[in-house]
Amino acid sequence: MPFKRTVEIGRVVMVTYGADYGKLYVISDVVDLNKALVDRPDEVRRTMNFKRMVMTDFKVDIPRLAKKAVLKKALEESDVFAKFAASTWGQKMAKREAKANLNDFERHMAAVNKMKRSAKVRRAFNKLKKSA
Numbered sequence: 001m002p003f004k005r006t007v008e009i010g011r012v013v014m015v016t017y018g019a020d021y022g023k024l025y026v027i028s029d030v031v032d033l034n035k036a037l038v039d040r041p042d043e044v045r046r047t048m049n050f051k052r053m054v055m056t057d058f059k060v061d062i063p064r065l066a067k068k069a070v071l072k073k074a075l076e077e078s079d080v081f082a083k084f085a086a087s088t089w090g091q092k093m094a095k096r097e098a099k100a101n102l103n104d105f106e107r108h109m110a111a112v113n114k115m116k117r118s119a120k121v122r123r124a125f126n127k128l129k130k131s132a
Helices: 068-078 080-086 088-098 104-131
Strands: 009-015 024-030 035-039 046-049 051-060
Touching: 009 035, 009 080, 024 068, 051 080, 068 088, 080 088
Parallel strands: none
Antiparallel strands: 009 024, 009 051, 024 035, 035 046
């Protein structure tokens, strides 16, 4: 089965390490086997190691070393960031971020609700097990 997420100009990547964790970038150019030039409309273009990013299924049609205006227009037309947010991967990242931003009381209430839900499931399971 061939790879579907190849390193190419215009490939949307997500950062998996460091201060930019979870941010989406677009590959503008491949520097060498280990690094690529990544760009984002609101940030400065820079090199990034492939070990710090993971390829997504999304690709934007841009030329090599595209200017900010071209990149911004291509991203707006393709609406890649919204498509990623709507995907299961994006939803998972949003849930993880929402869970990390809970305060102490919200974490407590989530734990209490989980215990109540587990108790209901356990009672229903034991009732079915007893009747079988």
